[in-house]
Amino acid sequence: MRNKEKAMRQFIFLDRDGVINVDSSKYIKNESEFKFIPKSPEAIALLSQNGFDIIVITNQSLIGRKMASQKTLDAIFKKMKDGINKTGGEIKDIFFCPHTPEDNCYCRKPEPGLILEAKKKYSIDLNQSFMVGDSAKDIECARNAGCSKMLLVKTGNGIKAQQQLFQKGIIPDFIGKNLYEAALWIINSVNPK
Numbered sequence: 001m002r003n004k005e006k007a008m009r010q011f012i013f014l015d016r017d018g019v020i021n022v023d024s025s026k027y028i029k030n031e032s033e034f035k036f037i038p039k040s041p042e043a044i045a046l047l048s049q050n051g052f053d054i055i056v057i058t059n060q061s062l063i064g065r066k067m068a069s070q071k072t073l074d075a076i077f078k079k080m081k082d083g084i085n086k087t088g089g090e091i092k093d094i095f096f097c098p099h100t101p102e103d104n105c106y107c108r109k110p111e112p113g114l115i116l117e118a119k120k121k122y123s124i125d126l127n128q129s130f131m132v133g134d135s136a137k138d139i140e141c142a143r144n145a146g147c148s149k150m151l152l153v154k155t156g157n158g159i160k161a162q163q164q165l166f167q168k169g170i171i172p173d174f175i176g177k178n179l180y181e182a183a184l185w186i187i188n189s190v191n192p193k
């Protein structure tokens with residue numbers, strides 16, 4: 001390896017619903033309900049091409065609620081990954097919480113369990129990592145895990161989340177219109193023009 005910087009991979013954690021795809025209060029229960037938010041595959045492609053590793057961190061309580069099977073969730077994830085690959089991006093891994101809030105687990109966001117699991121698996125330096133989410137619980141999860149930068153996007157729950165975070169005194173490092181804006185901010189923060 002020519003230099004240390006090259007050896008150090010930078011990771012970006014992405015929430016799924018409301019960041020990558022259009023969210024629904026009725027959950028995304030099958031492949032046909034999964035629809036990309038405009039320009040989100042392009043945003044991920046941009047990040048991949050700039051050398052970032054992308055990991056999806058998502059609460060999928062519809063498993064615990066028995067609204068979908070693991071096989072169906074896997075098919076939805078495959079549709080997401082295929083669509084992103086086709087655009088030139090790559091999802092390195094997906095960590096999801098299948099539990100309901102009543103399970104009181106350590107992996108359901110805002111708990112930091114999923115990010116800490118990813119950190120362990122890939123030896124991630126969280127001081128160099130980013131989280132992009134559309135809900136207060138995404139930003140709180142990133143904060144609880146010790147991510148360096150927390151970005152909120154206004155797609156999905158973003159507008160409501162901004163108020164909720166403000167009331168808790170939590171200020172995201174960046175608030176963007178969508179994942180594409182967040183991607184540009186991340187790239188610029190690492191390699192300022």
Ligand SMILES: [Mg+2]
Nearest residue numbers: 015017018134
């Ligand atoms: Mg979300």
